[in-house]
Amino acid sequence: MTDTDNVLKVENLKINFFTRKGTVYAVDDISFTLKKGETLGLVGESGCGKTTTVLGLMKMVPTPGEITGGRILIGGKDIVPLSEDEMRKKVRWGKASMVFQGAMNCLTPVYTIEKQMMETIQEHKQMEYFKAKNIIINYLNLVGLPEEIIRRYPHELSGGMKQRVVIATALFLEPKIVICDEPTTALDVVVQAQIINLIKRLKKKLGLSVIFITHDLATEAEVADRLLVMYAGKLAEIGTNEQIYGKGGPIHPYTKKLLKATPRLHEKVEELSFIPGTPPDLVDPPSGCRFHPRCSEVMERCKKDEPPLIKVEPEHWIACWRNHHE
C-alpha cells in the first residue's frame, strides 16, 4: 500500500472542546486512512465523536472546539495549518464536501433550490450564471430529480427529495471525497434504500471516496467496504465488511454488543440485547479502556491501562486487552 492510494490520511487527530466544565476530549488521538474509491463506514453511539471527527476533517469544528493536534493529509498535503480563507478556496467542496446530518434542516426555507445551490457555486468559484445553472440541472438529473425542481422551495419537497438536493449540492464542484453524516437516519426504510443505492451508484460513476457515518450497523453492512468503530473519542475496531459482518464476526466487545443490539428482520429473537448505560462524559473519561464500565468481558488490566490499537489480521485492528498477546 503506497501513499498515493490514500486520498485522505489522518494522523493522531485530537479535537478538544474547551468548555466551562472543563476540557472535553471529543476526539482523542485517532489515525486512519481513506483509500481511493472506497466507502469507509464510521459507526458508534451518539456522543462518540463521529460527527466531530468529520467536522475536523473539514476544519469546521464549532467553537469552543479546536483541533489540538495531529495531521490531516488530503492528497499528501496537510490541511491543519491552512487558514479559513484557504480552506474555503482550496479544500472545502473542491476537494472534500459534506452531506450534513438532518439534510432537511440545512436548506434555507426562504430560498428556492436554484438560489441555494447557486450560492454554493458562486461562493467557491467564479462562474457565469448560465454555466452554473447548467451544472445545477445536470447534477439534479444525476441524483434523479427533474429540472423543474429548481424553482421549488424546500417545503414543497419530500424528505427523500431534499436529501437528493443536498447530495447534488455536495457533488457539483467535483470533490473526490464526500462525507455523508447520517444521510438516511431521518428517512423511512423505502426512501432509505433509494438513497443508499443512489450513493453507491454515484460513487462508482464519479469515482468518489466516501466516508459514511451512521449509528445503524445494518445500513453500514450495505454500503461500507471498511468500518471504523468509534467509542468515546477513540477507535475501538477497524475491519473490512467481511471481517465485521462475516463468519468470524467482530472481536471488540463493543462492536459485538452493537451488532447484537441491531434487530434482524429474518431472525425471530425473543429478547434483543442492548448495551446498558450510556457513553461516558468526555470531560472525565474512565481510566484505562474507556469501554470498561459497560463491558461484560472486563479484566483487571482494562481498568488501569489504555489498550493500544493492534493488528490482529491484515486490515483488522482492535483496541482491547482481551486479544492482546505479548
Next chain:
Amino acid sequence: MSEPILKIENLKEWFPVRRTIAQLLKGEQIWVKAVDGITFDINQGEIFGLVGESGCGKTTTGKLLMKLLEPTDGKIMFKGKDVTHLEANKLKEYRRNVQMVFQDPYASMNPRFRAQDVLEEPLIIHQVGETRAEREKIVRRSLEEVRLIPPEEFMGRFPHMLSGGQRQRVATARTLVLSPSMIVADEPVSMIDLSTRAEILHMMKTVQRELGLTYLYITHDLSTARYFTDRIAVMYLGKIVELASADEVIDNALHPYTKALIAAVCEPVSGKSNTGRSYL
C-alpha cells in the same frame, strides 16, 4: 385470544384540498384520502403493529384513535362502547384510558418542567390524587415501572438533563400515571440510538406484560416490529393491504407492497453489500 378491546370499522379520514374559484363555482371538491376505509380489531393485551412508509396514513390512524381528529366516516368501538363521536366530558374519560407516546422525546416535553411536573400534570388535569403527596406517590410508582430507579434522582431533572432514552422512559411513565388500558406509541424509538432502542422496547414490553396493557405500535421499521409486536397490519395509501401475525407477515408476505418493504430493510450481514437492492 380474548375479547377485542378496540374495534375499528371502515374508518375514514378525508382532508379537503383548498379549492380554486372555478372549482368552488362548479361545486367540486378534491380530497386527500389519508385513511380510506380501514377495519381491524385489537385484542386485549396484544401489541398490534401498524407498518408503512411516510405518508401512508399510519399517524393519522393513531390520531383518530386518540380522538385528536374527527373521523369522516366509520366507527371506533372501545371496550364495546361506540366512541366515534364523543362529548367533551366523555372524551376526557376516554383519554384516561387511551394514552399516547410521541415520536420525538425532545419536542414532546415542556423544557421548563421537571420530570415530576411532566408526570404530575395529567394527574391534575384528570383530578387523580387529592393531595400533592398522593400524586407524588403515583409519579414515583410509574417512574419505577419504567425502570428509572431510584425515582427521586430523576424527579427533579429537567428534560435537558436526561438522555434520549431516559426522556422516552419519562414519556412512557407519563402515559402510565393514569393507569390506561391502551397506549398508542407513534414511532417511539425512531429518534433513539440503536444501542438504547432495544432497551426501550424491552422496557415497554415488560411494562405491557406486568400491567396487562394493549399497545398500538406505529412504525416504518419492520425489524423492530417483528421483535415487538404480535400482529402486524401493513398500510399503503390509506388502506390496509396485509394483516397477519408478525412472523407470518415477514416470513410469508403475500402482498407485493409488503414484499417490497421487506426488501428495503438493511440487514447486518456481509456479502449483500454489492447486490443492488430492489426498492419501490
